[in-house]
Amino acid sequence: MDDVRTKTIIKPTLYDSPPSKLSFITRIIRYLEPCNIGPSIIEDPTKLFSKAMAAMEEKEAEKAMQEGEDYLHSVMETAMDEFRKFEDEMERMLMAENSLQKKAKRMGNSMEKAANCPSKKSAMKGPSFRSKAHP
Numbered sequence: 201m202d203d204v205r206t207k208t209i210i211k212p213t214l215y216d217s218p219p220s221k222l223s224f225i226t227r228i229i230r231y232l233e234p235c236n237i238g239p240s241i242i243e244d245p246t247k248l249f250s251k252a253m254a255a256m257e258e259k260e261a262e263k264a265m266q267e268g269e270d271y272l273h274s275v276m277e278t279a280m281d282e283f284r285k286f287e288d289e290m291e292r293m294l295m296a297e298n299s300l301q302k303k304a305k306r307m308g309n310s311m312e313k314a315a316n317c318p319s320k321k322s323a324m325k326g327p328s329f330r331s332k333a334h335p
Contacts, residue, residue, distance in 0.1 A: 225249060 229242055 225246065
């Protein structure tokens with residue numbers, strides 16, 4: 201029969217998943233069982249391991265949350281830049297339209313004055329005495 205203590209115990213790395221780390225602890229417990237080590241002695245390392253795993257998971261969660269916040273910030277900045285560009289373009293279009301309206305109004309006023317000028321001149325002259333319309 202193969203003795204459990206003769207097998208080499210492979211230490212898990214930082215990147216191993218929690219189940220593989222748990223299997224590592226299980227292998228250690230199996231290794232130590234024949235040595236008459238009670239569960240109370242193994243409890244403390246198990247608690248420490250659990251705390252370490254929880255702390256590691258918390259750090260990973262914080263890192264993931266920070267990455268998410270950074271991505272959201274980046275997307276919001278891009279959206280705000282696009283909005284500012286859109287706003288500037290709309291303002292330029294409105295200014296051009298306003299300028300065109302002012303020019304059209306001035307031209308209309310000039311044409312009105314030009315049309316009214318001959319009628320005012322004829323009204324100022326009054327009726328001509330040489331006109332054959334009055335005998």
